[in-house]
Amino acid sequence: MRLRNITGSREVIADSDYVVHEDILTSCPGTWHEIFGNHDPIRIEIGMGKGQFIHTLAKQNPDVNYVGIEKYSSVLLRAIQKMEQEELPNLKFIRMDAEIIDEVFGKGEVDRIYLNFSDPWPKDRHAKRRLPSRQFLERYDRILKKDGIIEFKTDNRELFDFALEELEPAGWKADAVTFDLHSNEEMMVGNVMTEYEEKFSSMGNPICKYIIRR
Numbered sequence: 001m002r003l004r005n006i007t008g009s010r011e012v013i014a015d016s017d018y019v020v021h022e023d024i025l026t027s028c029p030g031t032w033h034e035i036f037g038n039h040d041p042i043r044i045e046i047g048m049g050k051g052q053f054i055h056t057l058a059k060q061n062p063d064v065n066y067v068g069i070e071k072y073s074s075v076l077l078r079a080i081q082k083m084e085q086e087e088l089p090n091l092k093f094i095r096m097d098a099e100i101i102d103e104v105f106g107k108g109e110v111d112r113i114y115l116n117f118s119d120p121w122p123k124d125r126h127a128k129r130r131l132p133s134r135q136f137l138e139r140y141d142r143i144l145k146k147d148g149i150i151e152f153k154t155d156n157r158e159l160f161d162f163a164l165e166e167l168e169p170a171g172w173k174a175d176a177v178t179f180d181l182h183s184n185e186e187m188m189v190g191n192v193m194t195e196y197e198e199k200f201s202s203m204g205n206p207i208c209k210y211i212i213r214r
Contacts, residue, residue, distance in 0.1 A: 006074035013073055018083045019093045020067075029106035036065045036090065043112040044069060044105070046098045046131055051079025053116055053194040058091040060192075066091045069098060098131060105143040113140055115152040117196040120159040132163035134170040141214065153181065153209045155200040160208035172212045181207040
């Protein structure tokens with residue numbers, strides 16, 4: 001919780017050139033290639049935390065544009081600090097709630113979405129707030145290209161089981177599923193770990209992952 005309440009984090013974000021600011025978000029749909037100044041593919045991570053995963057991907061893939069989305073200012077601050085240490089031209093950040101994701105990206109503008117260790121929202125009445133819920137899958141459907149995919153990782157088995165149950169009613173299908181990512185040689189190829197993945201896997205927690213498409 002302390003990461004969510006760092007004094008001055010909102011001011012740092014407001015002054016950062018690495019952040020696409022709230023006052024222009026509604027004008028962003030359909031213009032992300034202009035924002036990046038190229039026509040490379042656009043991939044987004046929703047709930048990026050401190051930014052280790054997406055910063056690593058952007059460094060490894062300079063011909064892909066990445067957008068990291070984070071709700072909490074004090075967590076986003078950590079990602080900004082990483083960028084200050086190592087700037088990457090193909091990485092931008094947004095501080096926003098994922099519920100408006102389809103108001104920030106245009107139809108078919110994104111070719112891949114990453115969901116990593118998302119908030120499980122354990123109470124049943126909050127199921128629609130879970131990022132792999134059918135409600136969010138409907139939003140993702142609007143912004144993903146026709147052949148776009150979603151990759152989801154979590155150590156929360158209940159959330160993962162829920163995510164799998166949501167696929168069929170939402171009209172999605174799984175290309176690959178594992179309940180123990182780090183024991184799956186094929187799915188571990190090119191795997192980039194998040195901070196949470198490093199922590200939980202070191203504790204012996206199995207990491208679940210799926211790759212899905214419509």
